[in-house]
Amino acid sequence: MSKPVRIVIVGGGIAGIVLATKLGDTLGRAGKAQVTLIDRSPTHIWKPMLHTIAAGTRDVQQQQVIFLAHASEHGYAYEPGEMLGLDRERRRVQLGAITMPDGTMVLEPREVGYDVLVLALGSRANDFGVPGVKTHCHFIDSQKQAEIFNEALRARAFRSVARDEALRVAIVGGGATGVELAAELSRLLEVASAYGDASVRERLQLTLLESGPRILGAFPPAISASSQQQLEMIGFTVKTGTRVTEACPGGFVHDDGALAQADLMVWAAGVKAAEFLSGIGGLETTRANQIVVGPTLQSTRDDHIFALGDCSSLTPAGAERALAPTAQVATQQAEYLARHLPGWLAGKPLPDFAFRDFGALVSLSDYDAFGTLGRFGFFRGGFIRGRVAQLSHAMLYRRHQQSLHGLRKATLLWTAERINGWVQPKIRLA
Structure with missing residues (x-):
């Protein structure tokens, strides 16, 4: 045998x-x-x-x-x-x-x-050899790194309230990770304001730095423009065409010598x-x-x-x-x-892999979402935004759960998540 x-x-x-x-x-x-x-x-x-x-x-x-x-x-x-x-x-x-x-x-x-x-x-993420990045920046490439950043974020938010000072965050990288993280931080502090200091969201000063001519460079220009407009509407500073030359304890140094001041720095550029x-x-x-x-x-x-x-x-x-x-x-x-x-x-030849582009989605937390429908489907090449795009974004994760657990267990997991959402705090508080 x-x-x-x-x-x-x-x-x-x-x-x-x-x-x-x-x-x-x-x-x-x-x-x-x-x-x-x-x-x-x-x-x-x-x-x-x-x-x-x-x-x-x-x-x-x-x-x-x-x-x-x-x-x-x-x-x-x-x-x-x-x-x-x-x-x-x-x-x-x-x-x-x-x-x-x-x-x-x-x-x-x-x-x-x-x-x-x-x-x-x-x-x-790719630090491209920029001095100070590995020493001073957080990366969000793994669960462990995400949890380490969250601990630092909660500590800084607490310090901001206790000392009555700004919470300065700078993110390098205007791809989906950087853009979605920025929006999620705003939403976090909006919800957190109900648990204590009502002004905690107003303390957030966030700067998003992108070396390319626009954020979300892999998306159509219309989505880039709409996303940047939304981030600026919630009070963030978005700087495109800005190359970071150094990360130091006080923030990021630009190629023009200016400093984007920050207490928390995230590097989400490159792959x-x-x-x-x-x-x-x-x-x-x-x-x-x-x-x-x-x-x-x-x-x-x-x-x-x-x-x-x-x-x-x-x-x-x-x-x-x-x-x-x-x-x-x-x-x-x-x-x-x-x-x-x-x-x-079993000895059979492998067929060539063929990628089918079903589009791309970016979700700006509860504020908005944008997407393209890709090259396949009845509405191929079209654009979606708002609740339809947010639902489509959420369904990507549900599909992943179904591929791992099957329809029955994936449905039970979704149900349990919904129930916990009603009885547990909406954000991590400790």
Whole structure:
């Protein structure tokens, strides 16, 4: 009797957990494959939601998926650990040691063998080597980082009230993360005003800095203009065409020498994969450390290594640039591989991956939302805004929940969230 194929998925973000769930439900439960998901975090959070966790407008306990429990329900195994290296000849993933916060060793460095490896390690903001960014700025690329920022935010808000001073926040990066975080911070303090100091929202002085000619550069100009107008209406300063040259304890220095003063600084600009992926195992990578893949999502130098989502770079035939690192791309790639990998393991050829652009959405908390309908559908190429766009944005997350838990459990989770919203505070207060 042949041994089950060892499928190792590294990274429990959107692409990784969707793929592990679907392969576990099919190949794993049938005993045809041993599916293992490796991630350094014990929980999964839908990445487009991280700005709400950072602001404290969503309950992280309700939104997180615990890998260990989810794995037992869906036929795959969860292996805690952080990938540090790759031995392609021996087909082994090298993991770092696991330690306690005080440095106590829990697990020594170890290796995990594979027959098929899927890299789904996501991405992070790119500091572009700007001095002081790593020292003085918060990043919102993971659940841990979002929670650290939220703790700092609550402490600064408390200090602002106690000392009767402004709460100055500066965000670099006018993409969806920076724009949505800015709006969410305004909403947070509006709600917080009902729990104490009624003037706490008025203390917020927020500056959004973008090096490009407009915010939301990936969206049509009309959406960029409308979003900037909304942010300015709620009292924020938006500076486009502004390159940051340094982050210092008091704020961001512009290329013209001016200083955007801030008590809290967030860096949400640029996208790159983890540093250790650069040239890992002799694989072809981009300047942003992404694994270069072909039309079947296999790496260009090893057919047994796939890469999905933000850590991969796929340029479709006839296209001038690679697919954007978005949740939509990651989800479609995971669904494609879950559908076709079993056949490939049985000797069938893999069809080319075809991305379908269903549009893009940006939500400015409860203030407004904007979106494009993409190239498919009856209203392709159109624009939506307001409640329709907000509902569409919310449905993206519900669809993700359904892909992980099925319709019944996803509905129960939504119901529980609604009930908790009625009986619990609307924001994180402690």
